[in-house]
Amino acid sequence: MTDLAQRMMMDASLSRTEQAALAIGQLAEQAPHGARLGTKKELQEQCGVAKGTFNEALRILQSRGVITVRSGPGGGLFAASPTPIARLGNSILSLDAAEGDVADAVRIRDALDPLLIEDALDHSSAVDITRMRAALDVMRQTAEAGDATGFVRANWELHAAIARVSPNAILKSIYLSVLDLIESHTVSVEPAGDRPLPEYIAERQQLHVDLVDALDRRDRDAALRLIHAHNTTQHEPEAARVHTA
Template identity: 25%
Template sequence: MSDPSGLALASSRPAKLAERVAEALKRDISAIGWPVGQVFGSEAQLMERYAIGRATLREAIRQLERHGVANMRRGSGGGLVISRPARDSAALALATYLELIDVSFGELYEARALIESQAVLLAAERLDEPDIPRARELIELLGQELPGCFNAELRLLADVRDFICRVSGNAAISLILEALQCVTVSGRTPRDAHARARVQTVFGQVRRLKIELLEALIGGDGLRARERIQDKLRLTRELIIELRGGLSHGPTSAMTELAAAPDFAFSRVYDKSAHRLAVVIARNISASGLGSGARIGAEPDLQARHGVSRAVLREAVRTLELHAIVRSRRGPGGGLLVATPDPSYTVRLAVEYLGQTQPLSQHFHAVWKNLQLAVAGLAAERLGAAGRQRLQALLDSLQRAGEAERLQRSGELDLCLAELSGNRALALFVRLLGALAESYPSGAVAQWILQHLGEHQARLGRRYWPVTPAWRGGACSTSCA
């Protein structure tokens, strides 16, 4: 029998029993080979196996259903039916975390420039004859008259994105890019005639760039395709600066009240009041300046403050707890308390999805390498005295380590550079890919990673050398010789 109470979650907050049960269920499903379509057990059997009550089991199953890894089938022959981890759930978890921590447009566009460029370069290499008819079809659609409806336009642009991601053959890029676009593109249709006209103009310009992009992909010209991506990002970035006044705020920075849902968005998650309420509570915490452990209020207070039902509030709190934005405390003086944001839940869900899609070697190396180089470059530009001291201490430690220990601890360097880069979106993705590597068994895959680790660190060293000369002959010297 699995013991949910003994399952350790890599998170800064204590996991609730239902979370531990959900993790134990996923672990046990994985142990039998993740047989999609098989009934894992009835409600009564699962309650007995995990020694829990019906309420706890049902909460755990709701989490599994939200993740897309299983669902409860009622009736004769029913039970917990195993399914594949859902891509939408993983992308939404990444986007939600970025939104709740109020990642800025500037950070989002830095990350998108890297990820979208990587996607089109891979697509240009891999596009084959069977892909050309779909590319031509998209070119024809992009050449038609603008529909005048933001959501229709976004659907078409999403179709182009999905085509590029599919051709690239890279599940990690596809997942990350969808998350970035979900959190970047959502809002209310401009009511001001000038603003609306500007958005329509930019849509038209983006269409022309997308046509040129697809033509470049058909011709196998990755560099030209990358130029069109950069042009497109420049146009939309300039539009945000014009309409929002800059890039220092995030897409929902001003969302301090439970306003109506956006009427255009890549994801319809905003249709749910609980999601909007979670964002509002996170924004209010940020605006208040409250630190970790500070009390926000009791459930009745929060219901009255936001004018919502208990069910909506509890669903919003559940989202906030999963991302460690808040935590609940029972008893006298209890209520909702401020916590320290932690992406462990988000990363775990994304790793589950990616682990079921492609072998590591097909999607990991290129993205990991480029993310490492990008965050190293940003860290070099933005490093302060404290960051320099922190990095130097880590490099000294890695210099003394052997190859096996360096492999085991390589994630420390990735995370350190990611945090010093000042870009929380890239830091999240670095953490995700590091966790993905660690999720694979030892043996051949570990040896493959070890072979590339010296190459990664050598590139990082050359990029970072002007800031930390010790790197040059230190941490990389063993595997770069």
């Protein structure tokens, strides 16, 4: 068994992507800055995961500033020195997100939403709005298919697209790390309470459509009113029971 395979067995509660990211991240953190960790193929084989799973783990590690990836002769994965902002995101993602921790993360997300909406009003481009509408399309498709979990994940992707517009690196890093924490520990969504879930999802879908429309036309009053309504009515993850890993 390889060293990376042993590292991946340390926490069976994590997904394969998270296990691979944790194992390679630990390897990078223990190596000198700039040290070559191996080729992508070598490390993927040592982790024993599929190519798509491995590439997703690399995306996570690169976004956290833990590794760099170089192509060509002598290329591969190299240990990077995380910036203070990246270390802040890592500390959030290192939390053991039990169900109560996920609820706390949702509260933090809600508190940051108005700041990101302000930034989106001031800085979003036509390309940014197109990305937001693409997430809305996935929300609509999953809603029509009755896929509550898919709808919630598409909703988070919309919020991530809004957050990426912000020029505030600290705000963006904290927010995206909180979203990653919530999403990575969500297993499934089931109806809760007496209200029909399709009815609730339809209302949330329309609220987000209206929010993106307000951002598109730079309607500050409408956008802030909608994000307030978004965060003071029942939240997406609380519209149903979110089962966490």
